[in-house]
Amino acid sequence: MKQLKLLTSLFLFFLVAPQALFAQDEGGGVFDGLQIHGNFDVYGQQYNKDSIIGAPIVPEKSGINAFTNLIATKGKFTAGVRIESYIPPVQGFDVRYGNQPIGVPFRYARFAQDGLEVTAGNFYEQFGNGLILRAYEERALGIDNAFDGVRVKYSPYKGVYLKALVGNQRYYWQKSDGIVRAFDSEFQLNELITKLESSPLRVSLGGSIVSKFQAGGNSSLKLPENVTGGAGRFQLNWKDFGLMGEYAYKANDPTKSNHYIYKEGQGIFMSATYSRKGFGVNISAKSIDNMEFRSDREAGLNDLFINYLPALSRQHTYNLAATLYPYATQPNGEVGIQGDLIYKIKRGSKMGGKYGTTIQVNVSLINALNRDYYTNADMDTANALLDQQVYLEADPGRKGYKTNLLNLGDSVYYRDFNIEIDRKFTKHFKLKATYAFQEYNIALIQNKVSPNVVANIAVLEGLHTIGKKHSIRWEAQTLFTDQDQGDWIFGLVEYGYSPHWIVTILNQYNYGNKVEDLRVNYPTAQVTYIQNALRMSIGYGRQRAGIFCVGGVCRNVPAANGLTVAITSSF
Amino acid sequence: MNLLKYLLLLVGISSLTAACNKVDLPIPKPVEVAGVCVFPVVDSTAINRDFKKTYVEEFTGHKCITCPANTVLLVQQQEENKDRVIVLSVHAGGFAKVDLPDYPTDFNTGYGTDLFQHFNMATQPIPSAVINRHTFPSFNDLLVYNQATTFWDKPIDEENTNTSTDFGLGLAAEYSEELGNFCIKSSIEVLSTITGNYRILVLCAEDSVIAEQLDARVSEDEYPHKIVTDYMHRHVMRGKLNNDQSINGDPLITGTIEAGTWIDYELNTTMPSNVVTAENTHVIALIVNDDTEEVIQSEEVHVHVK
Numbered sequence: 001m002k003q004l005k006l007l008t009s010l011f012l013f014f015l016v017a018p019q020a021l022f023a024q025d026e027g028g029g030v031f032d033g034l035q036i037h038g039n040f041d042v043y044g045q046q047y048n049k050d051s052i053i054g055a056p057i058v059p060e061k062s063g064i065n066a067f068t069n070l071i072a073t074k075g076k077f078t079a080g081v082r083i084e085s086y087i088p089p090v091q092g093f094d095v096r097y098g099n100q101p102i103g104v105p106f107r108y109a110r111f112a113q114d115g116l117e118v119t120a121g122n123f124y125e126q127f128g129n130g131l132i133l134r135a136y137e138e139r140a141l142g143i144d145n146a147f148d149g150v151r152v153k154y155s156p157y158k159g160v161y162l163k164a165l166v167g168n169q170r171y172y173w174q175k176s177d178g179i180v181r182a183f184d185s186e187f188q189l190n191e192l193i194t195k196l197e198s199s200p201l202r203v204s205l206g207g208s209i210v211s212k213f214q215a216g217g218n219s220s221l222k223l224p225e226n227v228t229g230g231a232g233r234f235q236l237n238w239k240d241f242g243l244m245g246e247y248a249y250k251a252n253d254p255t256k257s258n259h260y261i262y263k264e265g266q267g268i269f270m271s272a273t274y275s276r277k278g279f280g281v282n283i284s285a286k287s288i289d290n291m292e293f294r295s296d297r298e299a300g301l302n303d304l305f306i307n308y309l310p311a312l313s314r315q316h317t318y319n320l321a322a323t324l325y326p327y328a329t330q331p332n333g334e335v336g337i338q339g340d341l342i343y344k345i346k347r348g349s350k351m352g353g354k355y356g357t358t359i360q361v362n363v364s365l366i367n368a369l370n371r372d373y374y375t376n377a378d379m380d381t382a383n384a385l386l387d388q389q390v391y392l393e394a395d396p397g398r399k400g401y402k403t404n405l406l407n408l409g410d411s412v413y414y415r416d417f418n419i420e421i422d423r424k425f426t427k428h429f430k431l432k433a434t435y436a437f438q439e440y441n442i443a444l445i446q447n448k449v450s451p452n453v454v455a456n457i458a459v460l461e462g463l464h465t466i467g468k469k470h471s472i473r474w475e476a477q478t479l480f481t482d483q484d485q486g487d488w489i490f491g492l493v494e495y496g497y498s499p500h501w502i503v504t505i506l507n508q509y510n511y512g513n514k515v516e517d518l519r520v521n522y523p524t525a526q527v528t529y530i531q532n533a534l535r536m537s538i539g540y541g542r543q544r545a546g547i548f549c550v551g552g553v554c555r556n557v558p559a560a561n562g563l564t565v566a567i568t569s570s571f
Numbered sequence: 572m573n574l575l576k577y578l579l580l581l582v583g584i585s586s587l588t589a590a591c592n593k594v595d596l597p598i599p600k601p602v603e604v605a606g607v608c609v610f611p612v613v614d615s616t617a618i619n620r621d622f623k624k625t626y627v628e629e630f631t632g633h634k635c636i637t638c639p640a641n642t643v644l645l646v647q648q649q650e651e652n653k654d655r656v657i658v659l660s661v662h663a664g665g666f667a668k669v670d671l672p673d674y675p676t677d678f679n680t681g682y683g684t685d686l687f688q689h690f691n692m693a694t695q696p697i698p699s700a701v702i703n704r705h706t707f708p709s710f711n712d713l714l715v716y717n718q719a720t721t722f723w724d725k726p727i728d729e730e731n732t733n734t735s736t737d738f739g740l741g742l743a744a745e746y747s748e749e750l751g752n753f754c755i756k757s758s759i760e761v762l763s764t765i766t767g768n769y770r771i772l773v774l775c776a777e778d779s780v781i782a783e784q785l786d787a788r789v790s791e792d793e794y795p796h797k798i799v800t801d802y803m804h805r806h807v808m809r810g811k812l813n814n815d816q817s818i819n820g821d822p823l824i825t826g827t828i829e830a831g832t833w834i835d836y837e838l839n840t841t842m843p844s845n846v847v848t849a850e851n852t853h854v855i856a857l858i859v860n861d862d863t864e865e866v867i868q869s870e871e872v873h874v875h876v877k
Contacts (some may be wrong), residue, residue: 222594224592227591228591249589388612390612396600397597
């Protein structure tokens with residue numbers, strides 16, 4: 001009934017929208033000044049039977065995910081809706097999206113005036129780095145933890161920015177049981193204090209409080225119905241240097257994923273940057289313990305996260321490095337450090353060549369956080385004892401374990417050392433060479449019974465431009481490992497006819513698989529057409545099973561064989 | 572003034588969002604009352620699901636002069652296979668009689684005597700051993716092994732080679748000296764679908780009991796009449812803890828039971844009166860096929876004394 005009302009409202013909206021635009025042209029009427037814009041995004045896949053690559057059999061033979069955003073603005077008012085349809089969801093996206101083929105899960109109205117902004121309905125939000133609160137949509141991962149409620153932003157004084165919100169989070173086509181209440185304040189000292197306005201030292205301070213409520217239910221445990229977390233942050237910039245940090249704390253929050261322990265959670269994130277023309281360096285460090293913060297204590301997978309823990313691993317773009325062993329952040333505990341360095345060798349120099357050369361180096365080291373369990377047992381035994389939900393003499397408070405944020409564990413979660421050299425040799429030819437060494441805890445991240453995967457990856461990418469309209473881009477990639485599926489090779493050739501057409505042919509081959517029958521080719525061909533904001537592509541071929549990650553958050557991508565269609569546009 | 576107003580606003584909003592419930596004791600500590608058990612937690616992850624353990628009943632007595640030398644061999648074999656072999660010393664028969672003034676200690680138990688008779692030990696040399704209460708076709712198909720037969724180490728070695736079991740058997744035991752509660756819990760996981768009649772037998776053993784023992788190995792100069800007055804007796808049976816009168820314990824399974832089924836068995840009892848030091852006691856649980864009387868799985872835990 002609710003959806004019917006929404007669809008009726010939408011229908012009326014579409015009915016009046018053209019009149020509004022018409023009225024605008026005529027220069028009068030109620031809808032004078034009304035602007036409507038939006039975008040749409042359709043991704044569809046057709047599935048053929050292909051047992052050799054482990055493609056699941058899809059009875060519907062196809063899947064489509066489609067999104068349409070419509071946003072109307074008039075003066076101080078903004079209103080928007082997003083129509084989503086999953087008929088049925090594309091394989092790899094949560095099947096719960098298919099519980100409703102089409103609907104309007106996102107709608108809002110916003111009013112802004114004199115430093116005050118009020119949003120009613122759905123909205124996304126982030127406090128600081130997100131350690132304590134981040135509601136966002138990552139369509140490629142199937143993540144949408146938008147709030148449905150009310151948010152007020154207010155700037156009572158120059159340099160002072162306050163936000164307060166209350167709402168439930170989106171849970172596929174439903175809402176979470178938990179209510180989230182949050183408040184954030186940020187102080188830009190250079191705006192707030194007149195004397196500091198022109199200071200080269202830029203200082204920003206911020207603090208947040210987030211609380212969730214969820215009824216206790218029928219557990220044998222006495223559950224805290226209200227759980228509060230907080231975070232404090234700073235950012236300093238001085239000339240070419242930058243330093244930022246955030247510390248977050250969460251009170252007792254027993255959840256399914258932490259085996260219902262009542263231990264507090266903590267997290268710290270620091271990042272230092274130095275950059276000048278042609279040179280940049282960044283070092284980031286993170287340590288987190290028991291910082292999974294969700295609005296439903298029973299939720300799993302990527303569902304109903306209130307917070308977001310920034311990734312400390314490079315987001316690779318080349319196929320083999322990006323989709324075989326990408327790291328997923330472990331919210332229950334990890335310690336990591338990442339360094340990035342970029343250096344551009346001057347053009348015209350001996351080393352830099354005629355057009356200059358760019359070198360990029362990235363290192364990620366992520367380990368477990370060491371834990372001492374109160375039950376004097378290993379992790380599995382201790383968790384099993386906690387799962388029995390009985391009084392434990394050794395741990396009456398169900399704290400689970402002792403640790404601190406500097407307690408680096410021996411277990412390696414992830415190692416990545418990669419170097420990328422990018423050089424333009426002639427006006428028409430550019431080459432990029434990449435090497436990556438990765439160590440990957442596949443048992444932890446992919447639940448596979450295997451020692452850590454150690455992989456060496458090499459990539460060569462060339463770009464040739466022929467006249468103003470034609471270009472050829474190619475990639476040659478290889479991955480060597482003794483573990484998991486063994487060695488891979490990947491090749492791609494892409495022809496571009498500017499400005500509208502791109503034709504791509506690629507293949508990947510698991511030639512090093514220990515099982516001879518699984519030494520399979522994954523050929524794919526794709527044609528893309530671009531016209532202003534419109535982008536359409538159609539492809540056919542095999543899709544390898546793998547993992548797709550964005551910012552340390554991942555989803556499984558199942559194997560598939562068939563046709564793919566993607567259309568995006570905005571207006 | 573403005574700043575004060577905004578600070579008040581800030582504090583006001585913060586207090587609205589900062590609702591938090593701190594829970595110090597998620598599960599109230601169970602109140603222990605004399606005669607009422609708070610059963611201990613069985614660590615389900617530590618359960619052996621890979622093989623059938625080797626349960627050895629050693630029939631002995633303090634007046635058996637050759638027994639200590641043989642016990643040493645048995646204890647040594649157990650030490651070499653700590654995760655597999657469980658030993659229980661049953662003092663019964665003529666060699667276990669109290670005989671004042673040299674043999675004042677009474678190691679006899681009702682269940683030990685029942686077993687002695689059940690296995691017809693009066694016709695066997697002492698010491699003798701029964702391994703998982705079944706016969707071994709490779710070694711003359713005997714039930715009882717001793718120096719007059721193939722020595723017991725061979726069938727024990729053979730039993731130690733098995734690589735499967737139908738049951739995972741978890742066990743935990745707690746004894747409160749103050750209240751006298753002796754609470755035992757066993758969690759059994761059925762690993763393959765089986766049909767039959769099975770019982771669970773729970774026994775109490777005490778280790779390192781110092782008492783007299785006749786021992787051929789010592790010199791008479793040191794120990795007159797070769798009676799070692801400070802001999803350390805190992806794994807001494809102190810009694811059967813089940814209430815059922817059957818020699819195989821309490822009924823556990825009758826008929827067919829599916830793989831994956833868990834069975835919890837709880838026993839609220841008292842510490843046997845012949846126990847000298849509760850801290851040295853162990854509980855041994857056996858799953859016995861009631862039709863064949865074979866022990867098909869066993870486990871032993873140290874008693875946690877509170």
